[in-house]
Amino acid sequence: xxxxxxxxxxxxxxxxxxxxxxxxxxxxxxxxxxxxxxxxxxxxxxxxxxxxxxxxxxxxxxxxxxxxxxxxxxxxxxxxxxxxxxxxxxxxxxxxxxxxxxxxxxxxxxxxxxx
Amino acid sequence: xxxxxxxxxxxxxxxxxxxxxxxxxxxxxxxxxxxxxxxxxxxxxxxxxxxxxxxxxxxxxxxxxxxxxxxxxxxxxxxxxxxxxxxxxxxxxxxxxxxxxxxxxxxxxxxxxxx
DNA sequence: CGGTATCCTCAGCGATACTG
DNA sequence: CAGTATCGCTGAGGATACCG
Numbered sequence: 272x273x274x275x276x277x278x279x280x281x282x283x284x285x286x287x288x289x290x291x292x293x294x295x296x297x298x299x300x301x302x303x304x305x306x307x308x309x310x311x312x313x314x315x316x317x318x319x320x321x322x323x324x325x326x327x328x329x330x331x332x333x334x335x336x337x338x339x340x341x342x343x344x345x346x347x348x349x350x351x352x353x354x355x356x357x358x359x360x361x362x363x364x365x366x367x368x369x370x371x372x373x374x375x376x377x378x379x380x381x382x383x384x385x386x
Numbered sequence: 387x388x389x390x391x392x393x394x395x396x397x398x399x400x401x402x403x404x405x406x407x408x409x410x411x412x413x414x415x416x417x418x419x420x421x422x423x424x425x426x427x428x429x430x431x432x433x434x435x436x437x438x439x440x441x442x443x444x445x446x447x448x449x450x451x452x453x454x455x456x457x458x459x460x461x462x463x464x465x466x467x468x469x470x471x472x473x474x475x476x477x478x479x480x481x482x483x484x485x486x487x488x489x490x491x492x493x494x495x496x497x498x499x500x501x
Numbered sequence: 502c503g504g505t506a507t508c509c510t511c512a513g514c515g516a517t518a519c520t521g
Numbered sequence: 522c523a524g525t526a527t528c529g530c531t532g533a534g535g536a537t538a539c540c541g
Contacts, residue, residue, distance in 0.1 A: 283492030348522040377398035463502040
């Protein structure tokens with residue numbers, strides 16, 4: 272995804288949009304928010320057909336944006352746990368409202384809202 | 387954008403996600419929600435570097451998903467006005483919360499939230 | 502004015518293989 | 522287990538030209 276701008280020339284919203292609207296990002300946040308902290312492998316299983324590459328990329332981006340926190344326990348084998356920060360939790364709240372709306376519309380209008 | 391799934395095999399959230407997470411969609415909804423109904427040309431100017439092709443595509447998709455309404459006045463030259471439906475307004479509310487959060491974080495932490 | 506119709510590019514993602 | 526490294530492809534979207 273290249274850019275989702277909401278104003279010019281520098282839009283404070285761009286960053287969050289970029290972060291959130293990339294493929295899988297919202298889903299990752301939603302899982303971490305709904306199920307709590309998860310390790311890399313659990314997360315991957317939970318998101319099913321996601322590739323390791325993409326999952327790693329998204330997690331790094333979200334960490335950079337301080338939406339989640341990465342905690343490493345350097346055992347063998349290593350354990351890496353991801354959890355939402357306060358920012359991430361706030362975003363999760365918004366995403367969840369989207370989910371609530373979508374579910375409501377699905378049950379109200381089983382056939383007219385989408386092709 | 388291909389798929390943003392949040393569950394398998396059929397997820398009611400997919401439709402809205404698809405719709406909203408496509409490039410420019412959120413921005414379009416945000417403009418229509420904040421400024422009210424707009425004609426095609428106004429919208430295009432407001433979104434600046436968007437191409438006619440993409441704008442048309444997004445508008446059609448959002449209309450299909452009944453997030454917005456398309457009203458044609460067949461004068462010469464024609465007038466086509468787009469406005470949010472109830473669904474669209476609900477989505478706009480959610481998007482706006484995202485904008486509020488983003489602005490808040492921008493002013494709080496001018497340098498640590500994004501690269 | 503409000504669109505279609507083409508063409509083309511490129512970056513985002515998946516698949517696969519390998520590593521500390 | 523939790524990644525990194527390559528490679529290759531696909532399709533979303535931009536540029537451009539034209540139309541009722």
